[in-house]
Amino acid sequence: MSFISRTFVCSVLAVASVFAAWDGTAVLPKSVMEEGKEIYEITTPEELIGFRQMVDTTYSFINVRLKNDIVFGKDTLSLSEIPWIQNDLTHYQTYMESFDGQGHTIYGLKSDLPLFINVGTRGGVIKNLNIAHCEIGSDTVKVMGGLMVSHSGGVLENVEVRNCRIFSQGTTGGVAGFHSYNNSYASEMHHVRSVNNRISGSNKVGGVVGYAYAPLTNAFNSSEIVVDDSLVCSGFNAITYVGGIVGDYTPYESDDPSYTLDSVVNEGNITVKSCGNVDVGGIVGESYRSIVSGKNAGKISVEGNYHFATVGGIVGYMNKSWKTGFTAWNQGSKELYNFGSVKATSVDSVRVGGIVGDSRSGAFMGALNFGDVEGVSTAEFGVNYVGGVLGYVYNLDENALAYQVGNRGNVRSESNSDHYVGGVAGALVANGSYVMDLTYLQQAFNYGDVLAVSESAGDRYSRFEIGGIVGFDNFIKIQDMYNRGNVSVQIPERQYQYSGGLAGKAYYTNVEMNYGYNAGKVDGKLVGGLIACLNTIGGTKHLYQDTLVHDVELYSVIFENASNEVSELTGLHKSYTEYMQSDDFVSLLNTRDGSVEDQKIWTRRGDYPVFFFDTLMVYAPEQNPDDNPGVDPVDPGEDPVEAPLGIAQKYEPQKMDSKILLYSAGSKIQVLKKNGATERIYSILGRQIQKR
Incomplete structure (x- = not known):
């Protein structure tokens, strides 16, 4: 994967050059x-405006290129003193073949609308273009973009918008x-x-695109997004969609699966x-398709x-x-990482999760959360679903799956009514008649502390279900898990x-929780070292509680019925630290107590068994060249999508490159930035603990 070459993205100047500011006129560029093929060459702001007026009215294909930087203000850091007032969303750049x-x-464009209104209805290419230090928007317009209002066909590539204010209604x-x-x-x-823009709007707002239903790849955002529509309610069921990359991503079910x-x-x-209602995500607020290789390091704060x-x-x-006809294994979301804190108040x-707040038959293969997660409800009868990875899951499809997921952030829920809170998932619910036989959650871990808070006892029927892995499990099977929080x-x-x-509560006959352990402390009214409340666990096998960490009963309540046999609970075990930190325990988990060949799922790195994929990660924020005049951009060819994420595959000092240095588990991780930038020291949870 190669990203946009920084050699042409960032023109870093130690001193802002002085230019002749735009005088408000327009002239046709020469060709x-x-x-x-006739190619128009643009050298001045006047020619850029002249080109736009020409392409709005032509019926012949036009090709354009910039010959140099275009500066609307008195220098590259200034806005134009004369705003470009377009006041017309009906102009389409239909016949622009290439730009x-x-x-x-x-630089310095100030306008009520962006450079382009609607492009791509007849294809075309826009590429290798940067917009900087601009102000694009209007309080009366209902759709806006930093470069264009709408991209409806063709190719948009190698484009950057930075240090701008972008806004609409x-x-x-x-x-x-x-x-x-x-x-x-x-x-x-x-x-x-x-990059470093300030973006505001309502309805559907994204760091890169507000609303999309076409493919989007290799996208980056470091802009601040602020949405406040608390005073302009359009109806009880109105929904606001906000995402760090896309606000709302909803391709049609019939669209190509590559979307x-x-x-x-x-x-x-x-x-x-x-x-109103809000759907908010570090990458996308609402999505009807998968996300592949998505990373968020932004802080998310929501008041609904x-x-x-x-x-x-x-x-x-x-x-x-x-898409129908495909399985989760080839169409599910993969390689998802969150490093930012997530907090929602309503x-x-x-419904809040370190990876996803609410999943309806979603599939996730490889999802890790490192940020703290918090859900707060101030309602008398509100319901909190809060999880380190998944807030709430409801499955109606046999392909639904959560595979190799984990949490290292703390999880907190505050409500005077119902709580469903888990280190990995708040609640896992399925249509029992359809997916009872499927193992949904496979290889899940939690290190974060899980806390539920309430100031009152609530209604006598209020539910309170909290667990190191899952708060409430209904018809969902879980296999291979551990909790250390x-x-x-x-x-x-x-x-x-x-x-x-x-688990706080595992309900109904086909629930299974097999192979795993708890090495954390548990407190509350009805406490289980492994599962607090059970209703006929179907064949649970090999779950272990370290009683030297906390010696409590393995379960608290069993709802017995005619088909419930206490012998089914023989899979719950009390154990002790020495055995649970031994190679014998690893072998038991990997071989299913000698019944199968080594599954190579579990390993040991000094103490308790862990999954092979349980890997230390840190996030080193990208350096913006505009913040450090005179510093060269990152080397050409380095991929900003990949470079900020370091993975320690070996647990010994290992230099990945000149940007990232990783150390063994339990030690500090040092992140070195290039070109003399600030040196940062991170903990293994990705939080900055020292700066010098």
């Missing part, structure tokens, strides 16, 4: 003939408001960046305050004042993420209050 910025930058994106396709021309958007969000990174903070707040470190609401209910409560006693080292 040259190359290989039988090649050749790596140059347009509705759908807004750092690069484009809409990204779609038409029936005649495919639509591609890749290698696009939104995904692929290789996307968000470093921008997201702040949302809304009077009116109804549901659905929030995730990667995606807020995820619907079925693969006067109603919240403490599970605790700060809450008055209530009738239904279950705290478990692995």
